[in-house]
Structure formats: C-alpha cells, structure tokens
Amino acid sequence: MPFDFADLRRRPDFEAPNLVAVDATDRLLLDEAATSLAGLAPGELVTVGDHYGALTLGAAHLHGLTGIRVFQDPLVGELALAANAAEAGLSDVSRSLPLSPELFAGARVVLLQLPRSLAALDEIVGLIATHAHPEVVVYAGGRLKHMTIGMNDVLREHFSVVYAGLARQKSRVLTASEPVDPPVESPWPRTQRHDELGVGLAVAAFGGTFAGSKIDIGTRALLEVLPQASPAAEVIVDLGCGSGVLAVSAALARPAARVIASDQSASAVASTAATAELNGVADRVTVVRDDALSSQAPGSCDLVLLNPPFHVDAAVEPGVALKLFEAASRVLRPGGELWTVYNSHLKHRDTLAAVVGETRQVTRNPKFTVTVSVKA
Structure with missing residues (x-):
C-alpha cells in the first residue's frame, strides 16, 4: 500500500482546517537524519513527540525500518499513529512505550519533536544520554517561533557536541551526540x-x-x-x-x-x-x-x-x-x-x-x- 504524508490525519485529536497532521519540522527531521537512518538495524530508532505518526511512519516507509520505539505524551497521538499506521499497512513497524530507560536502551538514533517546555526536554534528553548507545545521535527539531537558546543549553548539559542546522520553512534541527560521562543525575520528578x-x-x-x-x-x-x-x-x-x-x-x-x-x-x-x-x-x-x-x-x-x-x-x-x-x-x-x-x-x-x-x-x-x- 503506498504511503503518502498527505494521507495522515489527526483523529481522534481535534481536526480543523487550520490544524495539520504533518508539518515542515517532520519533513526536515527526516531529511536531516536520512544518512543516519539508512544504516540502522531493527530496534535502533526511537521517535519522541511524533505528533501523529509522520516521523515513525516516514522513517519506516523511506528506510524500511522496523522495531521503532515510540513515545508520545498525549494519548491521542498514540491513537492517531495507530490509525494512520493501519491505513498505510505499517502497523507492525513500531510499538509505543512509556518515557523510561527501556524506551532508549541501545538506541542509535532519536528523532525528537522539541517540546515547548525546557523541563520536558531535560527529562527526555537526560534519559537518552543515560540509556541510549554511546554513539547515539539525537535530531531535535522544532518551529523557529517556539525554539529558544535555552534548548541548546539543555542539550549541552547532556551531550558534548551540539550544533544547529540551517533553517528551512521556518523549522530548524538541533543535532546532539557524545553523551557526557558520567551522565547527569535525573531530578525527575x-x-x-x-x-x-x-x-x-x-x-x-x-x-x-x-x-x-x-x-x-x-x-x-x-x-x-x-x-x-x-x-x-x-x-x-x-x-x-x-x-x-x-x-x-x-x-x-x-x-x-x-x-x-x-x-x-x-x-x-x-x-x-x-x-x-x-x-x-x-x-x-x-x-x-x-x-x-x-x-x-x-x-x-x-x-x-x-x-x-x-x-x-x-x-x-x-x-x-x-x-x-x-x-x-x-x-x-x-x-x-x-x-x-x-x-x-x-x-x-x-x-x-x-x-x-x-x-x-x-x-x-x-x-x-x-x-x-x-x-x-
């Protein structure tokens, strides 16, 4: 069954003409991470904050990836991903997990839609730096109007290498690698x-x-x-x-x-x-x-x-x-x-x-x- 980003829907989340299921950040993340994604084995990719499944299903379709671990904070995101996956014939490529060490254990690539909250970002990247593969690369994308310098600072607390890519269609991707050793102790909750x-x-x-x-x-x-x-x-x-x-x-x-x-x-x-x-x-x-x-x-x-x-x-x-x-x-x-x-x-x-x-x-x-x- 052919996969098309235009077919993705938000349901059961609220749907309206001014609300979209896939945005420019989803597309930019997949493009920026393309080289890293191409060589992954099953289970080595994690997506976080994938609003309605564009990152997970896009990675599966474009690179043939399976065993993708997914965390979406809103339940409607999980339900929308499951519905979109079923319609695209991709129901078997991913599984949803809580935000936990199991989510990131051994992961080599993480695709992350940046949360608005620096606290949420700190909790997420702290778990990545502590539990993912030592060579993990994090691609963290967002809309420019919602991004702040504080996001770079949070990433630098947990990773030795952080750099910002070029903006495209009012979106940008921050890339982080080389987790600090020893990892920062988690303050959460x-x-x-x-x-x-x-x-x-x-x-x-x-x-x-x-x-x-x-x-x-x-x-x-x-x-x-x-x-x-x-x-x-x-x-x-x-x-x-x-x-x-x-x-x-x-x-x-x-x-x-x-x-x-x-x-x-x-x-x-x-x-x-x-x-x-x-x-x-x-x-x-x-x-x-x-x-x-x-x-x-x-x-x-x-x-x-x-x-x-x-x-x-x-x-x-x-x-x-x-x-x-x-x-x-x-x-x-x-x-x-x-x-x-x-x-x-x-x-x-x-x-x-x-x-x-x-x-x-x-x-x-x-x-x-x-x-x-x-x-x-």
Whole structure:
C-alpha cells in the first residue's frame, strides 16, 4: 500500500482546517537524519513527540525500518499513529512505550519533536544520554517561533557536541551526540510543598506536566471554592488532572469519596500518581490515562472538576474545551455537578448550560471565572 504524508490525519485529536497532521519540522527531521537512518538495524530508532505518526511512519516507509520505539505524551497521538499506521499497512513497524530507560536502551538514533517546555526536554534528553548507545545521535527539531537558546543549553548539559542546522520553512534541527560521562543525575520528578494551602500539600511533577510542581492560578481559584462543590459526592473526577492537585486535595478533604484522576498526558498521569503517593492517598485516587473520560461509564460520577485548556498547538480552539464539557456531561449522574474554572474573557457559560445543564457563576475576577453546572 503506498504511503503518502498527505494521507495522515489527526483523529481522534481535534481536526480543523487550520490544524495539520504533518508539518515542515517532520519533513526536515527526516531529511536531516536520512544518512543516519539508512544504516540502522531493527530496534535502533526511537521517535519522541511524533505528533501523529509522520516521523515513525516516514522513517519506516523511506528506510524500511522496523522495531521503532515510540513515545508520545498525549494519548491521542498514540491513537492517531495507530490509525494512520493501519491505513498505510505499517502497523507492525513500531510499538509505543512509556518515557523510561527501556524506551532508549541501545538506541542509535532519536528523532525528537522539541517540546515547548525546557523541563520536558531535560527529562527526555537526560534519559537518552543515560540509556541510549554511546554513539547515539539525537535530531531535535522544532518551529523557529517556539525554539529558544535555552534548548541548546539543555542539550549541552547532556551531550558534548551540539550544533544547529540551517533553517528551512521556518523549522530548524538541533543535532546532539557524545553523551557526557558520567551522565547527569535525573531530578525527575521534582517535588514542592505548598504549606500556604493549609493542608501542607506536596506536589510532584515530571518534566512534561503543565505548571510543574507549582500550582497555577486557575487551579488555585477552583481550590478556594472546592469545599462548596457537591459536599455529598461519592465519586469525584478530576478531568485533565495535571499534577493531581485537585484530585489529591479532594481526597484529603473527603476521605469517604472515591476520586478518579484522568488525563491524556502520560507525564500528567505519572505526576498525579506520584503526588497521590506523597500525600498518602494513593489507595483512594485512581489515576487513568484516557481521552476525554472515554473509559468511564455514563452517569457514573457525582462531581467533575475541570480546568480546561483552550489551545491546540498555537491555535486558540474552543472545540477543545467543548470536547471536555461533553465528556463531563456524559459521565455525570442527573443532578451531578461540573465545577469549571476558565479565563474570564472566554464565553463558556452559555456552552456549559447547553451541554451540561443550568450553570451559575460561583466567583469571578479579572483573570478567572468559576462556574457550577448541574446535570439536567
């Protein structure tokens, strides 16, 4: 079956005319690494951050590579890669693994779509430098508008040789080789105590987790009103759990409740599990890597807590929040509550009322609004 980059799709991730499944960075990475890829044996290539499969399937098609190990932080990326691979007849060329020593053991080439976060980059390249083959070469590409000198600095902490290639179509590839010896000791996950919350909450975070071990101000706004949220709730869901602040806070405040923390990010799920362990509630917080609560039964919970994103890549896309509102509505029992915090300039209230049920404002400031929606 012929392979064509133009056939790649993003589903089940959000699809829109201004959103693409393959970009100039994917193509540049494959071109820059072509000589290294041509001589690889099965299992010697790892791809990281391959958004929808362009790097993995492109390498398999162009160079006949198999045994490709893949890490994609978002679950929708894994699902899109699997669907694109099936359509291209390439389902047997790769396997997905967690971000772990096993992912990189013995790897000779790593193709990396640069993450936005320097913390995420540090965690990834630290594992590569420690566990890959000593002659590994890392090709790390990104869009120029998202790249910073700090990325070069992170790579230089772990590799002796780092250089930048020429830009093409507003993308650039950084190439790193010769891992430092001894390798830098991993600081992940990082932890931070937040005694200002009164319960002495400790937060753990791996590199790719939003806000790290800090607590973002939107989450703080929702925390302030959490005691008011459905006090009798027996099953509570933290949708888009991040580092697990809301899930663990709910578990600490309500020992009789069962708490489910759900996120599509592998880093977030690992961070929430670590945060729950730090705070002694791991036995009462079930952590699930899931796409919009797809594994949860309809009408199965009493309370959903949500701090939704509103970006897809660099684009503002209201459909992202809508998908989560619909998921919350599906899993709530009649009379159950969705408590949502969002940027005050966004017009979510009417949407919440239409998708979930009667919605009222709980609190508002110039930056954030908290609402409660009651399932009809």
